[in-house]
Amino acid sequence: MNLIILLCLLLGIGLGVLLRERRALIKWSGRATTWSVYLLVFCLGGAVGANRTILDNLGRMGWQAVLICIGGILGSVCLVRLVSPYLLPSVTHEE
Amino acid sequence: MKSSLAILGCLVTGILVSAAHLLPAFLLRSEVAAGVLFVLLFLVGVGIGGNREMRELLRRLDPRMALVPLVAVIGTMLGVGIISIAVPGVRLREALAVGAGFGYYSLSSILITQIRGETLGVLALLANVLRELATLVASPLLARYFGRLAPIVSGGATATDTTLPIIVQCAGAEYAVLAVFSGMVLSLLVPFLITFLL
Numbered sequence: 001m002n003l004i005i006l007l008c009l010l011l012g013i014g015l016g017v018l019l020r021e022r023r024a025l026i027k028w029s030g031r032a033t034t035w036s037v038y039l040l041v042f043c044l045g046g047a048v049g050a051n052r053t054i055l056d057n058l059g060r061m062g063w064q065a066v067l068i069c070i071g072g073i074l075g076s077v078c079l080v081r082l083v084s085p086y087l088l089p090s091v092t093h094e095e
Numbered sequence: 096m097k098s099s100l101a102i103l104g105c106l107v108t109g110i111l112v113s114a115a116h117l118l119p120a121f122l123l124r125s126e127v128a129a130g131v132l133f134v135l136l137f138l139v140g141v142g143i144g145g146n147r148e149m150r151e152l153l154r155r156l157d158p159r160m161a162l163v164p165l166v167a168v169i170g171t172m173l174g175v176g177i178i179s180i181a182v183p184g185v186r187l188r189e190a191l192a193v194g195a196g197f198g199y200y201s202l203s204s205i206l207i208t209q210i211r212g213e214t215l216g217v218l219a220l221l222a223n224v225l226r227e228l229a230t231l232v233a234s235p236l237l238a239r240y241f242g243r244l245a246p247i248v249s250g251g252a253t254a255t256d257t258t259l260p261i262i263v264q265c266a267g268a269e270y271a272v273l274a275v276f277s278g279m280v281l282s283l284l285v286p287f288l289i290t291f292l293l
Contacts, residue, residue, distance in 0.1 A: 012140020075174015
């Protein structure tokens with residue numbers, strides 16, 4: 001599964017580079033991307049609606065999502081705070 | 096913002112239609128979803144490959160700044176790794192994969208659903224939509240207390256589109272190129288990191 005996923009992505013990138021100047025086609029692929037995302041998320045909702053276990057646990061999962069989100073944001077902003085003196089030697093923190 | 100609401104709308108509609116037993120059964124078959132997913136990834140690839148702005152962007156970018164998306168990856172993984180201790184029922188690798196969505200909720204949730212099932216997929220959708228919303232809301236504070244690069248790493252993959260306006264507002268217009276670059280790199284990394292972690 002994982003291999004096919006990456007293969008599809010790489011094939012797409014290759015074709016995208018080749019078709020770079022065909023703007024109409026690239027634009028169309030963007031629109032198709034949006035709609036296939038809508039379809040897949042709708043299907044995900046469908047699978048969730050048919051799954052009692054997930055439905056009963058949605059509240060708990062909301063909290064898990066909040067924690068993971070906070071972890072990701074705090075981790076990245078703390079690290080960027082630590083390293084930004086090296087990335088931005090001319091710009092010091094205002095405070 | 097508008098698109099994240101549209102996505103949540105699709106999810107909720109799906110849940111309601113299915114709970115009311117109105118959903119045609121073939122839509123729930125994983126082969127159908129897998130087929131659409133492969134098409135989707137192909138299309139995402141075309142979008143990345145067909146992007147003409149990337150070369151121009153690279154030309155205008157300070158080489159040191161190329162490290163910013165790397166900082167976002169390492170910081171996110173460290174933060175999620177540490178906090179996952181407090182998230183019972185989710186394994187470390189699963190939590191890291193959810194975090195590796197970097198706010199790219201559509202692709203990350205769909206990928207994770209196909210690889211690990213709906214439970215983790217829904218978690219990925221919620222956590223990554225929240226990351227986008229939190230960045231939209233908290234960017235002024237993040238820029239103030241963590242420096243001007245903070246909104247860019249907080250926005251993750253969304254820094255290239257949905258959170259770009261607030262980033263520019265909080266960090267300054269001179270950071271717009273960096274934000275777009277960082278968001279593009281992270282978007283590209285999402286499928287690789289998720290398939291690697293799961």
